[in-house]
Amino acid sequence: MTYKLNFDQDERFDFDGNFPSLAVLAKYKPAMVKRVRKSWEDERNFLREHLSPLVLSEDLKHAQNPDHISWEMLRVAGRHGRLSQYIPGFMGGLGNSLGLSMMVNLEEQAALDCAFCGMMGGHGLGLAAVFMTFNMRILQRVADQIAAHQNDEKPYVIDCAITEPTAGTDVEEVELYPKARLMCQAKRVSGGAVLNGRKVFISTGHMATDHVVIMPFDQRDAVNTMGCFLVSNGTPGFSLGRMERKMGQKAGSASELIFEDCLVPEESILLAQDQFPEEKFQEQFRMLLHGVLGITRTAVGAWSTGTARGAFDRALYLAKRIKHKGRTLIHQQWAQALLTNMHINVMMARGAYLESQFALMRGFEKIPLVTGFPPWISDSSILAWLFRQNWYRKFLHSRWMHRQILDYARSSISEDQDARVQFMSSLAKVVGSDMAMENCQLATEFLGQAGLRHDQGVEKIFRDAKLLQIFEGTNQLNRLNIFTHYLARHLSGVEVF
Amino acid sequence: MGSADQASLAAFRETAQRFAQKELKTRAIDFDRYPYAEFNAGAVQAAREVGLLQVLLPEARGGTGQGIEVFSEILFFLAQADASIAAILLINALAQSALLKWGKPSLQEKYLSAKLLAFPVYDSPANLPRGVEAEKKGGGYVLKGKLEYLALAPVAEAAVIPAVLKGTEKVAFFLVDLTTPGISLSAPILSLGLRGAPVADLEIGGSEVSADYLLCPDAGSEYPGFTMRFRPAAAALAVGVAAGSYETAKAYAQERYQAGKIIIEHELIRLLLSNVAVIAESGRALFGAMARAVDEGREELLAETGLILSTELASRAVSDGVQVLGGYGYIEDYGQEKRMRDAKQIESFFGPAPVKRLELLEGILRREK
Ligand SMILES: Cc1cc2nc3c(=O)[nH]c(=O)nc-3n(C[C@H](O)[C@H](O)[C@H](O)COP(=O)(O)OP(=O)(O)OC[C@H]3O[C@@H](n4cnc5c(N)ncnc54)[C@H](O)[C@@H]3O)c2cc1C
Numbered sequence: 001m002t003y004k005l006n007f008d009q010d011e012r013f014d015f016d017g018n019f020p021s022l023a024v025l026a027k028y029k030p031a032m033v034k035r036v037r038k039s040w041e042d043e044r045n046f047l048r049e050h051l052s053p054l055v056l057s058e059d060l061k062h063a064q065n066p067d068h069i070s071w072e073m074l075r076v077a078g079r080h081g082r083l084s085q086y087i088p089g090f091m092g093g094l095g096n097s098l099g100l101s102m103m104v105n106l107e108e109q110a111a112l113d114c115a116f117c118g119m120m121g122g123h124g125l126g127l128a129a130v131f132m133t134f135n136m137r138i139l140q141r142v143a144d145q146i147a148a149h150q151n152d153e154k155p156y157v158i159d160c161a162i163t164e165p166t167a168g169t170d171v172e173e174v175e176l177y178p179k180a181r182l183m184c185q186a187k188r189v190s191g192g193a194v195l196n197g198r199k200v201f202i203s204t205g206h207m208a209t210d211h212v213v214i215m216p217f218d219q220r221d222a223v224n225t226m227g228c229f230l231v232s233n234g235t236p237g238f239s240l241g242r243m244e245r246k247m248g249q250k251a252g253s254a255s256e257l258i259f260e261d262c263l264v265p266e267e268s269i270l271l272a273q274d275q276f277p278e279e280k281f282q283e284q285f286r287m288l289l290h291g292v293l294g295i296t297r298t299a300v301g302a303w304s305t306g307t308a309r310g311a312f313d314r315a316l317y318l319a320k321r322i323k324h325k326g327r328t329l330i331h332q333q334w335a336q337a338l339l340t341n342m343h344i345n346v347m348m349a350r351g352a353y354l355e356s357q358f359a360l361m362r363g364f365e366k367i368p369l370v371t372g373f374p375p376w377i378s379d380s381s382i383l384a385w386l387f388r389q390n391w392y393r394k395f396l397h398s399r400w401m402h403r404q405i406l407d408y409a410r411s412s413i414s415e416d417q418d419a420r421v422q423f424m425s426s427l428a429k430v431v432g433s434d435m436a437m438e439n440c441q442l443a444t445e446f447l448g449q450a451g452l453r454h455d456q457g458v459e460k461i462f463r464d465a466k467l468l469q470i471f472e473g474t475n476q477l478n479r480l481n482i483f484t485h486y487l488a489r490h491l492s493g494v495e496v497f
Numbered sequence: 498m499g500s501a502d503q504a505s506l507a508a509f510r511e512t513a514q515r516f517a518q519k520e521l522k523t524r525a526i527d528f529d530r531y532p533y534a535e536f537n538a539g540a541v542q543a544a545r546e547v548g549l550l551q552v553l554l555p556e557a558r559g560g561t562g563q564g565i566e567v568f569s570e571i572l573f574f575l576a577q578a579d580a581s582i583a584a585i586l587l588i589n590a591l592a593q594s595a596l597l598k599w600g601k602p603s604l605q606e607k608y609l610s611a612k613l614l615a616f617p618v619y620d621s622p623a624n625l626p627r628g629v630e631a632e633k634k635g636g637g638y639v640l641k642g643k644l645e646y647l648a649l650a651p652v653a654e655a656a657v658i659p660a661v662l663k664g665t666e667k668v669a670f671f672l673v674d675l676t677t678p679g680i681s682l683s684a685p686i687l688s689l690g691l692r693g694a695p696v697a698d699l700e701i702g703g704s705e706v707s708a709d710y711l712l713c714p715d716a717g718s719e720y721p722g723f724t725m726r727f728r729p730a731a732a733a734l735a736v737g738v739a740a741g742s743y744e745t746a747k748a749y750a751q752e753r754y755q756a757g758k759i760i761i762e763h764e765l766i767r768l769l770l771s772n773v774a775v776i777a778e779s780g781r782a783l784f785g786a787m788a789r790a791v792d793e794g795r796e797e798l799l800a801e802t803g804l805i806l807s808t809e810l811a812s813r814a815v816s817d818g819v820q821v822l823g824g825y826g827y828i829e830d831y832g833q834e835k836r837m838r839d840a841k842q843i844e845s846f847f848g849p850a851p852v853k854r855l856e857l858l859e860g861i862l863r864r865e866k
Pocket of ligand 1: 159162163165168169170202254467472475755756763764822823
């Protein structure tokens, strides 16, 4: 079955018309917006030329063989530098998708293939977690590995393991940790830590070479004893369990990770509370989780917007070809109104993720690893040279420097800013994923049989989209999170969790 | 046909429940991998043996001559376990009934005992596809063209297909034997849901059929009314899927702990469950009333509106049935994601959902004139 994803109507997508806020921003920050736009154009070209032929064929392979792993898709991403999209240029990455670009480009990726975002999402979540530990040594190690293996048969990627079989929602929210039934626990030993337990649903698990794993040293006091580890394939005591058979999102695996007395050496501990026992670092884990969720929930908002757009794009494409009562759908009033509703949903979702991204850029203003570097920094060849020098690495990677960065990051985010980032990112995630699912429902209803058959690509988005309402905190949890950080903060005596 | 007596309703309900338990429940998820796993021919054969495949046929044709109320009740119970098998019964029954209504006795003799019959259940009745043309030749017809998305085609022996009668604007129904030279089928199509009720595109390249195979010369005007009888059954299918989703979600919510409580103690979970319960429970009464109305030959409006209500609500509610299970709803193990796909597929029986709404009003206005 050959099916080339269509872009004929996509040509009508113009940057200024669809991103009015960026057009305004361009007046004040011309260099930044110019760069965002350029990166966006590059991303579109990459997606059309290299990814689009794989979208449906890979999905079909999974239907034929549920144990299939989409290495081909990962290779395409690797060959075109996409695995280091979030790594700044001076650290050896492509760095085209940091900050605002991350979101705008994610929308583009998802408009073509929601499941590609899922595959890249596990890796992205892992990188976000590494960023938020501010462990520059391991970040550089990961960056070097990505660069060294991006043309391999099996390119280097990472994942991020938080969820446990008995604790899903409970580990998505700092306030819920004390109530969680955790089964994973780390133990201090000389030279490192020993991990035990199981993690489930870990995106990209069966593709990853290294795994970012979050588990506490004491289950009863998880928040204050949290550890974050980088576990490599082949480490004794670490194994991959089952690969889940999912409704959609087939390109990436959802994997079980098993730890049985798995020894992680000191140099692979990203962050452990006992490394920074001072009082002021007590809240370190909260900052890590909030930072990761702030970025990734905004990202899911953008990814969902793309998904909603993907459903809309395909519905529009088919509406120009399917006839009802002898007339093409596009000429009929009911179809025009239905397509308009879908477009409205896309625009609402986009507004939500952009606002959330702006909240993030404001809240994490002083942390460019999160908000994006100005071009003169990210493209600086002097900086790139510096980052390759052993003496500089030694300095940057020292425990002393790690402490300085953590301290700086900690003190640069105010409580108000943090709360704003939390509720805005939850909002982007909820609005986006609800709009994505709604557009998939509408497209399927609208198109009838064309919406149901695999070769038209609509039913695939329907299956892919449902995940968006479930992971990164279910939409129920995210609603409560918005209430917590937007309303409950200002109402004394109101408890949420 | 009058409404069913309580005794036969109860007897068939029990048969259906037992059948669902024994034949469907355990392997529904495996068979859902069709076309990349085998077709569940065993369940179809078993359904034939216990009479479920012939419920609507008169005794003279080897059936039990039941009405739609009994049939709907059966589909409701089967659909809780595996909607694909329930859908096969419905699609096949549509073709059987078309043959009974419009076919010559000799044709009925030959094909009512056929393995399975294919039927264009996803097309909207008032807008039948015009891709196949029938040209009169000698004592018969030459059929030529394409018909997309024909339900049960990959596993059927014969099919009821719409074709434009050349020289007229009319769409007729023909019965075609799928072994007729010149007929070819695409590979089975991978669909969103009801994967165990296979679908394929049909191409017919100048096949000659005798005039006996012309079932209904004006399906364009007769077929919409014909489908009214089957709308309660399609509603029962959707409601059955919702009921399966509801039971599974409720049971899960009573076992899963999160935030230190069994999750059914969280009000948000109760609200999600109530979304599914509303259609699962009231839908039962609705399709029963719809079925009795058509069995008693009363007005069609309830059948038409009831189908819209139950399929649209069911297809949205089962998404909440997935949501209750969180990540575990998104994987195949609990059957919830399959139900979400199946309900959405069922919603397009007799055409896309918004088209069914447009046709509703068209019919109402036509009747008022
Ligand atoms: C394909 C896929 C990929 C994933 N990728 C990753 C990954 O890369 N890394 C990772 O760590 N995790 C990953 N996850 C896990 C995901 O984050 C969890 O599934 C999600 O957080 C929900 O947890 P759960 O599945 O345990 O559901 P549960 O927490 O058991 O929730 C079940 C239901 O209860 C509700 N609920 C729970 N608590 C409350 C409460 N306090 N109040 C009201 N309602 C409540 C939920 O909203 C939900 O409806 C992935 C999951 C999937 C399916």
